[in-house]
Amino acid sequence: MKREVIIAICCTAVMVAAANFAVGRAASNSVPRQLMRKINAAGPVIDVLGIGNSLMAAGFDPTAAQDTFQKAGRSVIAVNGGLGATTEIEQLALTRLALRQHTVRDLVYGFCDLQLTTGVPLKNSELIGNRAMLYYLEPQLTLRYGRFDLLNRLEFQTYRCCALLRERSNIWAKVEKMRRAMEEVGMPRQETNQFGRRADFNLLESADSNEFARHCREKMTSGDLLSPVLQELFQEAEASGSRITVVEMPMHPLHVSRFYGLAAWKEFRSQSRLAVERAGAVYIDGSGWVPDEGDFQDHLHLARSGAARFSRLLAEELLRRGAYGAPRAR
Amino acid sequence: MLQFFEEFKAIFEYASGVTDDPPPRGQSWMRSPLWWGIWWAILILLIVAFSGQSSKFIYIDF
Numbered sequence: 001m002k003r004e005v006i007i008a009i010c011c012t013a014v015m016v017a018a019a020n021f022a023v024g025r026a027a028s029n030s031v032p033r034q035l036m037r038k039i040n041a042a043g044p045v046i047d048v049l050g051i052g053n054s055l056m057a058a059g060f061d062p063t064a065a066q067d068t069f070q071k072a073g074r075s076v077i078a079v080n081g082g083l084g085a086t087t088e089i090e091q092l093a094l095t096r097l098a099l100r101q102h103t104v105r106d107l108v109y110g111f112c113d114l115q116l117t118t119g120v121p122l123k124n125s126e127l128i129g130n131r132a133m134l135y136y137l138e139p140q141l142t143l144r145y146g147r148f149d150l151l152n153r154l155e156f157q158t159y160r161c162c163a164l165l166r167e168r169s170n171i172w173a174k175v176e177k178m179r180r181a182m183e184e185v186g187m188p189r190q191e192t193n194q195f196g197r198r199a200d201f202n203l204l205e206s207a208d209s210n211e212f213a214r215h216c217r218e219k220m221t222s223g224d225l226l227s228p229v230l231q232e233l234f235q236e237a238e239a240s241g242s243r244i245t246v247v248e249m250p251m252h253p254l255h256v257s258r259f260y261g262l263a264a265w266k267e268f269r270s271q272s273r274l275a276v277e278r279a280g281a282v283y284i285d286g287s288g289w290v291p292d293e294g295d296f297q298d299h300l301h302l303a304r305s306g307a308a309r310f311s312r313l314l315a316e317e318l319l320r321r322g323a324y325g326a327p328r329a330r
Numbered sequence: 331m332l333q334f335f336e337e338f339k340a341i342f343e344y345a346s347g348v349t350d351d352p353p354p355r356g357q358s359w360m361r362s363p364l365w366w367g368i369w370w371a372i373l374i375l376l377i378v379a380f381s382g383q384s385s386k387f388i389y390i391d392f
Contacts, residue, residue, distance in 0.1 A: 003363075004363040004366075005363070007363035007364065007367065008363040008364070008366040008367040008370065009367065009370075010367065011363065011364050011366075011367020011368060011371070012367045012368075012370040012371045012374070014367075015367065015368060015371030015372075015375075016371050016374055016375070019371070019375055031391060054389065084389050084391050085388070085389035085391075129389055129390075130389070130391075164378060168378060171378060171379045172379070173390055175379055175380060176390060177390065180390075194391055195388075195389050195390070195391045196388055196389050196390040196391065197388075197390075200388045201388065203388065204388065
């Protein structure tokens with residue numbers, strides 16, 4: 001009996017190890033790994049590197065930016081290093097990856113709302129989807145900035161070693177897609193875009209303007225205007241000789257009218273601008289650059305047309321700053 | 331047909347631990363430790379796939 005149990009356990013272990021290997025292989029083409037390969041494959045000089053979350057991933061069109069530079073007689077390489085559903089720790093890791101292997105002339109960091117401030121402490125269970133890259137790209141950054149408690153720190157180290165745990169969300173995503181497909185049986189089809197269900201992104205906005213204003217005031221009171229992670233990101237970029245531009249990404253006209261007219265936001269923005277400038281970066285308010293609702297794919301993310309428009313304006317702004325030769329009148 | 335369902339039920343009752351008695355006939359493979367190893371692995375993988383999601387998926391581009 002004992003021998004049979006040992007054989008069964010060995011058989012289980014072999015199958016789980018095989019599944020672990022298969023999941024690891026299947027994740028070799030995950031979105032963060034594709035982005036890492038894209039950054040690595042860029043030439044020795046990246047003239048404009050966009051870094052940020054999904055707002056940058058959807059909003060920066062390198063081709064439109066390159067074309068604008070081309071028209072001004074400047075040939076540049078622009079790379080979109082934005083990655084959906086990430087926070088500043090992943091963005092720091094991607095920036096460091098780019099700075100290690102390339103000369104980055106202009107680093108453009110895109111954000112919205114209070115995203116320059118410090119987020120809540122991390123939990124290991126939150127490292128799913130694109131955030132799973134924290135397990136394999138500079139995990140020491142996560143341990144330094146994640147503010148894990150002991151249990152989460154142990155979980156993080158364990159999950160790092162096992163593809164089945166590390167890449168668990170690749171399996172969950174397939175299950176979730178199956179669930180969504182089943183939910184839609186006999187029901188009207190839900191609108192989706194490149195990141196997910198269009199309506200879901202409304203959940204990421206503040207519930208109301210009072211709550212948004214309260215968050216702004218809390219951050220101003222605490223003095224938490226620029227998170228330590230972003231401070232390191234800017235310091236490292238500056239030390240590598242990059243110019244840093246922090247840009248408020250274009251937001252949906254409804255978002256702008258609902259939140260950006262508030263006195264608390266205006267005060268918060270002006271303090272954020274000072275904090276960014278103290279960190280050696282240039283602050284650009286691009287939140288109103290794309291005023292047409294049709295240029296958005298949901299309440300947060302630009303559609304292709306909006307991304308092209310924003311990228312042209314951003315390139316013109318970079319040119320106007322004289323970063324690429326003689327300043328050009330607008 | 332009825333016999334098929336009875337055998338089917340017996341297999342699942344034995345596999346899920348409802349009974350310690352193996353199916354009466356034709357399923358001798360179920361007594362093999364290899365089968366139990368495979369079955370436990372399948373259960374572990376099903377648990378990994380279907381449980382543990384701690385937050386609502388919003389982004390699903392991965």
